[in-house]
Amino acid sequence: MATHNTRDNLKSISNLDDFNHQSGSRLERLIFNHRLLVILLCTLVTVMLGWDSARLTLNAAFEKTIPLNQPYIRNFLDNRAELKGLGNAVRVVVQNRSGDIYDPAYLQALKHINDELFLTPGVDRANVKSLWMPVVRWNEVTEEGFAGGPVMPDNYTGSQASIDALRQNIGRAQLLGNLVGTDFRSSMIFVPLLDKDNTTGQPLDYWELSKRLESIRAQYSGTQGTADLDIRIVGFSKVVGDLLDGLQQMILYFAVAAVIAALIIFAWTRCVRSTALVLGCSCIAVLWQLGLIARMGYALDPYSILVPFLVFAIGVSHGAQKMNGIMQDVARGTHRLVAARYTFRRLFLAGVTALVADAVGFGVLMLIDIPVIQDLAITASIGVALLVFTNLILLPVMLSYTGVSPKAAARSLRAEQRQAGGLWRLLERFTERRWAAALLVVSAILTVAGFVVSTQLKIGDLDAGASELRPNSRYNLDNAYINSKYSLSSDQFAVIVKTKAEGCLEYQTLVEADRLGWVLQQVPGVQSTVSLADAVRKITAGSYEGSPKWMSISPNQDVLNYAARTASTSNPELFNNDCSVMPVVAYLTDHKARTLDQVVQAAEAFATAHSTPERQFLLAAGSAGIEAATNIVVRKANLTMLMYVYAAVIVLCFITFRSWRAVVVAVVPLVITSILCEALMVLLGMGVKVATLPVIALGVGIGVDYALYLLSIQLARQRAGDTLAEAYRHALRITGKVVALVGVTLAAGVITWAFSPIKFQADMGILLTFMFLWNMLGALALIPALSHFLLRDVHVFGSPVVLPPAGETSVALEAKARTVQCTQADPNPV
Structure with a gap:
């Protein structure tokens, strides 16, 4: 940013008549010469977008959580209409704690629950299953052939005879472990869901559905x-409903984070007005963001709900830097308007670059082929872009009117002029060779150790149940109960067998499907498998007086046709109407990363070896199949995302510093933090999944802010003729203490997430706290150490900068250095 700055208008100016209002860049003049208009425009935008934000809704769609273009998911979506019960479904288990399922009062209550679920909007009613649904049937072999009927007797009256008939039918239908618990104390209602509400035609509202349940x-x-x-x-x-219920508590965490930030900043500045403006402008950015995403038709979901917190945190970070600069200039006697303009000149470019780096950290998430993450990337990028207006422009303008507390400014100047000691003196020592070398050796050892540990990082869930919720949540306790009492778990992995019309009735197709089922049964973590081949075996044996030796797949086509027709009456989900699609379903004990990897490996190997033009084995459907596909996308995106975010940060740093050495100094602390963060995930038992994948990218984008602010001041001082130690000491006084303040403030704010009932939010809070603190410590300690070896000799283009006379302010020195750079790079600055 080139300027018309001269030595005169960079001194401490207490009288506005002595200040040249036409100095500075065009942007600076446009903003500060029309301050009132800027405030009025921002007020108008705040009112408009604040009104829009009231229309923002909370929801999450099933399709938004899956990678729609992944081959497995494409296979599922292409055949979704033919696969009954393998998409989005709810399982409701009704347990009798004082008896068994043959209690008339239990059965009557089960009927009422079944009817309410059946009539719930968004339910695929044709495929609901329970003891009360006529589609659930029994079959048996008699002397006269097959006999069958609905499991619930047509003439059920609640009498003992009706109960005995039901007991017999359940045994005939072999429902134990399927729709009836193994201890006969519970039964299941299987409720498949549609994509849209069948009464309104609108996408299914999962929060409303969860409330009805x-x-x-x-x-x-x-x-x-x-x-x-x-x-x-x-x-x-x-799961989504419980997550959205938990999100209501996040409002409390937002308030707690704001209070913590206010207390820490006020304790440091002792200035009410500047603290209030920093927090206020950050809140305005959040309000604008919420209003814009509501106007664009987006809704907040369990993942993007965290974005306003991050935008607020980033805004506080940049706002504190601006406030600190103005406070120091005011303390030297500079008029508040001039101080605001000086601070704008010094830090606007660094601030914009840092915000662009933050936006890049969010923007690379668009590379992940999961809509919910892409929505997060869009909403976060919008929020970061708005910070340019609220915290880099509006805040200095507001401070140019209000100024800062004179006592607070004087206190700030005394603190700066006082010889730094303690921690600050220790940090300065890292500019010396012995200390710098020792720190780099320790950092190298930590990095190597962290890398070794990080190689154990897993992709996917590492716990049973819904990893988004805590292990002791009601949902996970329910899930554990169902898995212990039912052999058919909620974790289904289905391989789609696709043939020509009527092709699934062919002998060879059934044999291959049966072989696939046997292969999957050998995989650890597979409870059981179900396919048309299993039903054909049982019905074939039943056709021959139940003889076990006929429990096989007959090569006789007439026998196969009869078996399939019989199976379709009780198990219509085993194949589609024209018998061209049938699933082979494996029920898993859990959906942990290791279990899914083993199942995918076995199924993929079988599909590769046995697929032919006549029949294809396509992966995958079912909840576990979708989870496996998501893990594949996350595994690929993890490395790609980091490569892109680091490439973008490197380019931005090079544009800012014009020195590859400075880029190395800025980026190395970020690399170390990323490696240590992955090691921490291993130690805490976290896997890389949709919820945790964005954290490292966000940490890199936000963490580079520290380096940009520190190095911009340090290099300016070095180019003005200071030694490395002197330049770094000054950078510490101008921005270093604020970097430490911001790091602690951000960490204190996000650590409150650790108490969230939503486990992935707690995980993100822990990881972000670590990255905020470690990036801050890495910047303060490693930048001087790396600078000792890479940036000791920094020169301005052309002639050296003449140091100012004794007593000239540090502001003038910094500005003069920037003026020399700008004017020598551009002889005719704007």
């Missing part, structure tokens, strides 16, 4: 006649 739970839990019921609910929509 909770109302059913509350209504029927407890004593119902002679039965004491407990209702357990699992499924994607319930």
Whole structure:
């Protein structure tokens, strides 16, 4: 940013008549010569977007959480209409704690619950299954052939005879471990969901659905006649509902973070007006962001809800730097308007570059083919862009009117002029060879150790149940109960067998599907498998008086056709209407990364070896299949994302500093922090998944702010003729202490997330706290150490800078250095 700065207008000017209002860049003149207009425009925008923000909604769609272009997902979506029950579904288990399922009061309550779920908007009613649904049937072999009917007797009256008939039908239908718990104390209602509400045509509102499920739970839990019921609910929509319920607490965390930031900044400045403006401008940026994303048609979801917190944190970081610069100039006797303009000149370029780096950190998330992460990237980039207006422009303008407390300014000047000691003196020692070398050796050892540990980092979930929620959450307790009492878990991995019409009835196709089922059963973590081949075996044996020796797949096509027709009456989900698509479903004990990797490896190997033009084995459907596809995308995106974010940060730093040595000094601390963060994830048992994937990229984008502010002052002083030690000492006084302040403030704000009921938010809070603190410490300690070896000799283009006479302010010295750089780079500055 070139300027018309002269030595006169850079001195401490207390009288505005002595200040040249036409000095500075065009942008500076446009802003500060029309300050009132800037404030009025910002006020108008705040009112408009504040109104829009009130229309913002909370929701999450199933399709937004999956990588839509991943081959497995494409296979699932292309055949979704043909796969019944393998998409988004809810499982509701009704337990009788005081008896078993053959209690008439239990069965009557189960009927009412079934009816309420059946009539719930968004339910695929044709495929609902429970003891009360006629689609759930029994079959048996008699002397006269096959006999069958619905499991719930047509003439059920609640009498002992009806109960005995139901007991017999459940045994005939082999529902134990499927729709009936292994201890006969519970039964399941399987509720598949549609993409849209079938009454309104709008996308399914998972939060509203979750609230309806909770109302059913509350209504029927407890004593119902002679039965004491407990209702357990699992499924994607319930996870989302619990997450959205937990998000309401995030408002409290936002308030706590704002209070912590206010207390820390005020304790450092002792100035109410400047503290209030820093926090106020950061809050305005958040309000603008929420208003814009509402106007663009976006909704907040469990992932993007964290973005306003990050925008607020970044805004506080940049606002504190501007406030500190103005406070120091005012303390030297400079008029508040002049001080605001001086600070704008010194830090606007560094601030914009830092915000661009932050935006890049968010923007690279667009590379991840998961819509919910791409939405996060868009909303976060919008928020960061708005900070340019609120914290780099509006805040200095506001401070040019209000100024800062004279006592606080004087206190700030005394603190700067006082000989630094303690920690600050220790940091200065790192500009010396012995201390610098020792620190770099220690850093190298930590980096190598962290890299070794980080090689154990896993992709995907490392815990059973919903990893987004805490292990002791109601959902995960429900999930653990269902997995212990039912052999068909909620973690389904399905391989799609696709043939020509009627092709799934061919002998060879059924044999291959049966072989695939056997292969999957050998994989650790697979409870059982189900396919048309299994049903054909049982029905074939039944056709021959139930003889076990006929428990096989007959090569006789007429036998196969009869078996398939019989199976379709009780298990219509085993194949589609024209028998061209059938799934081979593996029920897994969990969806941990290791389990999914092993299942995918076995299924992929079988598909590669056995797929032919006549029949194809396509991965994958089911909740576990979708999870496996997501893990594949995350594994690929993890490295790609880091490469892009570091490439962008390097380019931005090079544009700013015009020195590859300075780029190395700025980036090395970030690399070390990234490696140590991955090691910390291993030690804390966290996997890389959709929730944690953005953290490292965000840490890099935000962490580079520290280096940009420190190095910009240090290099300016060195080019003005200071030694490295003198330049770094001055950088510490001007921005270093604020870097430490901001690092602590941000960490104190996000650590409150660790108490969130949403586990992935707690994980993000811990990781971001670590990265904020470690990036701050790395910048303060490693920049002088690396500078000793790489940046000891820094020269301005052309002739050297003449040091100012004794007593000239440090502001003038910095500005003079920038003036020499600008004028020599551009003889005709704007």
